[in-house]
Amino acid sequence: MQRVLIVEDSKVVQQILRHLASQHLDVEIDFAWSLKETQALLESQHYTLALVDLTLPDASDGEVVQLTLSRNVPTVVLTSKIDEYSRQQMLEMGVVDYVIKDNRDSYLYAIKLVSRLLRNEGCQALIADDSMISRAVMRQMLEKQLFTVFEAQDGEQALNMLNAKPEIKLLLTDYAMPTMDGFELVKAVRNSRGRDDLAIIGLSGAGSHGLSAKFIKYGANDFLTKPFMNEEFHCRVMQTMDQLNLIADIKEYAHRDFLTGLYNRRYFCQHMDKVLKNKPDQFTLALLDLDHFKAINDEYGHLGGDKVLSQAAELLNSSFNHCLVARVGGEEFAVLMPGNDLSVAKDSCQDFRERFANTQFMIQDQALHCTLSVGIARCDKATLSDVMRAADNALYQAKEAQRNCVMVSES
Numbered sequence: 001m002q003r004v005l006i007v008e009d010s011k012v013v014q015q016i017l018r019h020l021a022s023q024h025l026d027v028e029i030d031f032a033w034s035l036k037e038t039q040a041l042l043e044s045q046h047y048t049l050a051l052v053d054l055t056l057p058d059a060s061d062g063e064v065v066q067l068t069l070s071r072n073v074p075t076v077v078l079t080s081k082i083d084e085y086s087r088q089q090m091l092e093m094g095v096v097d098y099v100i101k102d103n104r105d106s107y108l109y110a111i112k113l114v115s116r117l118l119r120n121e122g123c124q125a126l127i128a129d130d131s132m133i134s135r136a137v138m139r140q141m142l143e144k145q146l147f148t149v150f151e152a153q154d155g156e157q158a159l160n161m162l163n164a165k166p167e168i169k170l171l172l173t174d175y176a177m178p179t180m181d182g183f184e185l186v187k188a189v190r191n192s193r194g195r196d197d198l199a200i201i202g203l204s205g206a207g208s209h210g211l212s213a214k215f216i217k218y219g220a221n222d223f224l225t226k227p228f229m230n231e232e233f234h235c236r237v238m239q240t241m242d243q244l245n246l247i248a249d250i251k252e253y254a255h256r257d258f259l260t261g262l263y264n265r266r267y268f269c270q271h272m273d274k275v276l277k278n279k280p281d282q283f284t285l286a287l288l289d290l291d292h293f294k295a296i297n298d299e300y301g302h303l304g305g306d307k308v309l310s311q312a313a314e315l316l317n318s319s320f321n322h323c324l325v326a327r328v329g330g331e332e333f334a335v336l337m338p339g340n341d342l343s344v345a346k347d348s349c350q351d352f353r354e355r356f357a358n359t360q361f362m363i364q365d366q367a368l369h370c371t372l373s374v375g376i377a378r379c380d381k382a383t384l385s386d387v388m389r390a391a392d393n394a395l396y397q398a399k400e401a402q403r404n405c406v407m408v409s410e411s
């Protein structure tokens with residue numbers, strides 16, 4: 001679990017930060033008022049990140065920043081004023097970034113910055129540059145932003161690493177490199193990794209006119225001219241990662257059912273198309289439909305029915321945690337199970353059907369029971385409609401029988 005330390009001696013500012021942190025940060029947070037208190041907390045806890053006020057009553061000269069950095073806690077500084085000397089001093093000390101407290105929005109900016117940095121933790125970045133010094137400088141800056149960093153000395157090595165490690169989400173690439181230059185690298189990478197999957201920042205020395213536009217035309221998200229200021233590097237990387245995260249969030253929303261949080265029909269169909277194309281003989285599909293659900297809606301209202309659907313989805317998710325579970329209709333769910341042994345799939349669905357029938361669903365303080373019918377089919381059919389039709393026919397038979405049962409498609 002990530003943990004953040006916030007050090008601020010002003011009661012009012014601490015209150016504002018507490019409020020904003022509760023809205024934007026979903027991590028453990030400790031607050032300290034002084035250097036002494038910070039020392040005590042650092043003895044007892046491990047922190048992912050610290051947001052600290054530069055001047056405290058018992059530490060008027062930035063000693064708290066030195067303390068958090070000496071404990072290897074990446075640190076963002078809050079300061080009421082900044083001049084060139086103190087800016088240099090902070091950067092030399094190795095702070096991640098600084099935020100000037102000159103208006104209420106500064107605190108929101110600081111908390112959002114912390115949130116963005118926390119999101120970087122565990123995220124992998126690759127630096128492609130033939131200069132060892134440049135790589136070392138960028139590695140240091142990226143590690144301060146909590147990235148896990150890899151290095152490549154030329155374009156070809158970078159391309160191989162990107163192919164082998166789809167977890168890499170950020171590429172920083174120089175233009176002039178042996179074997180394959182930055183443009184060729186970006187072009188080659190974009191054949192397989194879209195802008196929604198990998199963020200790219202192009203780099204080049206000053207005076208290389210037109211390179212920025214060319215990098216972006218080939219598929220880079222942004223461009224930096226070397227030498228760059230620490231703050232510029234920091235902002236560009238954060239902004240680029242923001243875009244990537246935003247796309248990931250939008251994709252996640254588009255793939256999820258609003259009521260239950262399960263995957264929706266659109267995602268299910270996309271996923272099934274891939275399965276049917278690549279390994280259809282390795283999966284079995286089950287369609288599960290709640291019995292007499294209309295009667296539940298009639299008795300408890302639509303909101304009551306929604307509560308049952310949400311609880312049914314939770315039960316499905318926890319029971320089939322190794323499968324893809326989706327809501328494919330109003331009160332209809334799909335479970336894509338690994339393996340093509342119909343008797344194994346039938347046993348799993350029978351167990352679940354029983355568990356479901358024995359579950360007490362709660363609508364406010366009223367308890368009710370509900371059952372479901374299940375149709376199962378192998379995925380080794382030609383198209384998605386064929387597989388769905390087969391599972392649907394089996395489901396129809398289950399409804400025709402006595403409901404609350406599992407039927408298997410023999411076709």
Ligand SMILES: Nc1nc2c(ncn2[C@@H]2O[C@H](COP(=O)(O)OP(=O)(O)OP(=O)(O)O)[C@@H](O)[C@H]2O)c(=O)[nH]1
Pocket residue numbers: 259289290291292293294295297301302303304305306309329330331399403
């Ligand atoms: N509360 C709620 N109800 C929904 C939702 N989507 C569909 N329904 C209801 O689900 C009910 C489905 O009714 P039917 O198709 O007649 O099926 P059933 O009553 O479950 O009967 P069988 O399937 O034959 O056992 C309808 O009343 C729909 O209004 C939803 O998102 N929320």
